[in-house]
Amino acid sequence: MMNTLEEAELCFPQLLNASCKKHTRPLSEAMLIYILLSSISLLTVALNLLVLISISHFRQLHTPTNLFLLSLAVSDFLVGLLVMPFQILLTEPCWLLGDLVCSLYYLLPFITVYASLLNMVLISVDRYVAICDPLHYPTRITQKRVQICVLLCWVYSVFCSFLLLYDNLKQPGRYRSCYGECVIYIIGAVDLVLGFIIPIAAIIVLYARVFVVAVSQARSMRSHIAAVTLQHSATVTAQRSELKAARTLGVLVAVFLMCYCPYYCVSLSGYTLEIGSSTEVFMIFLVYFNSLLNPVIYAFLYPWFRKSVKLIVTLKILQPHSCEANVL
Numbered sequence: 001m002m003n004t005l006e007e008a009e010l011c012f013p014q015l016l017n018a019s020c021k022k023h024t025r026p027l028s029e030a031m032l033i034y035i036l037l038s039s040i041s042l043l044t045v046a047l048n049l050l051v052l053i054s055i056s057h058f059r060q061l062h063t064p065t066n067l068f069l070l071s072l073a074v075s076d077f078l079v080g081l082l083v084m085p086f087q088i089l090l091t092e093p094c095w096l097l098g099d100l101v102c103s104l105y106y107l108l109p110f111i112t113v114y115a116s117l118l119n120m121v122l123i124s125v126d127r128y129v130a131i132c133d134p135l136h137y138p139t140r141i142t143q144k145r146v147q148i149c150v151l152l153c154w155v156y157s158v159f160c161s162f163l164l165l166y167d168n169l170k171q172p173g174r175y176r177s178c179y180g181e182c183v184i185y186i187i188g189a190v191d192l193v194l195g196f197i198i199p200i201a202a203i204i205v206l207y208a209r210v211f212v213v214a215v216s217q218a219r220s221m222r223s224h225i226a227a228v229t230l231q232h233s234a235t236v237t238a239q240r241s242e243l244k245a246a247r248t249l250g251v252l253v254a255v256f257l258m259c260y261c262p263y264y265c266v267s268l269s270g271y272t273l274e275i276g277s278s279t280e281v282f283m284i285f286l287v288y289f290n291s292l293l294n295p296v297i298y299a300f301l302y303p304w305f306r307k308s309v310k311l312i313v314t315l316k317i318l319q320p321h322s323c324e325a326n327v328l
Contacts, residue, residue, distance in 0.1 A: 011094030011180025020180035022094055037088050037285060040292055044080030047295040048073045054308035057317055058327050061304060064146040065126055069298055071150045072119035075112050076291035083109045084288055087281075095182035099173030102182035103165065109288075110161035116291060117199040118153040120256070123298065124206040132213045160194055196264045200256065207253055255297060259290035304328050 012019040051073035055061045086105045089095070095102060130137050167174060168184045175185040263283040300306070307327040311317050316325075 011096070011178075015179050018179050020094065020178035022180075033281060034088065037084065037281075040285065040289060041080050041084035041088070044084065044288075044292040045077060047292065048077035048080060050309055050312060051295050051305070052077060053312055053317070054305060054327075057312075057323055058304075058308060058325060059323050060326065060328050061308070064141050064143050065123075065130075067143070067146045067150060068119060068123045068126055071153065072116060072123065072294060072298065075115035075119060076294050078112045079109070079116065079288055079291040083112055084285070087284060087288070090182060090281075094180040096180070097182075099176065102176075103168045103172040103184065105182070106168065106184050107161055107165055110164060111157050112291075113287065114157035114160055114195060115154055116294070117195065118157060119150075120294075121199055121202045121206075122149055122153060124203050124210075128206045128210055131210050164191060164194075192264055196260055200260070203256065204253060251297060255293050256290065259286050259293070263287050 009021050010019040011022060051069065055066045055070045055073070086108065089097070097105075126141060129140055133140070162169070164186045165184065168186075176183050263286065266283060304327045311322065311325060311327070316322055
């Protein structure tokens, strides 16, 4: 009887001495996790798909800036379509797909999340040039250069991911302690630098510069208008511009920090989360949640996106010459 109970608690009962024990959680907690994570996954796919269709279909949106948004939407779409569903599988008591699939699975989130981060940096550079050096923007940010930058972004993401996971891919299952466990080992310091410190430093520095220039331009405009006509009206308008710039840039940086800081701060502290625990699942999905928020932040703030979505939902994009529609 005792042997039967012990076997029931094992992932692979036929491997008594090598199998992992099932880590179970209450049914209500498990259902809540599955429903929440599945909803986030579906919503991430849907929103980023709308961005992909909009920018790809309407010719007015074929601009260098929107190419960065398109690349960002591709990486976030893959997070919702491929990474999140596999992450849901990791919440199961046991990993049943084998060591090779485990190693390959971890390759997906590294590539897509790194690509998403680098695309955010590229968007920051684009906005920096557009605001801080508007006269040279058309010559510096060209369609060809953007395409090269996007290509390099994905190549770099793939290269870094293979570099971090080389040992795990060379010998799948090398770092698991028992059968039924899906774990990998990477050098945490390298991931911390490549996946957090460098991107966040670049984004903060660029957006800080953008904010300073935007506020300076707003004040200059206020002074110019005040000297000519309505000083009070210009002051109110300038103050609104400053607040809008501060709010927009604050949201961009705050959301990134909100999603990435908890996971990397835990890694930086040296504290090890229990594999498969609710806390670990929450931390990881908080990082992935950024892929859901990106289309909201980077696309929903644009009027052209709302017009495009309306045309897509009403199926007007199926009409002849719909790609020529005016969405700007």
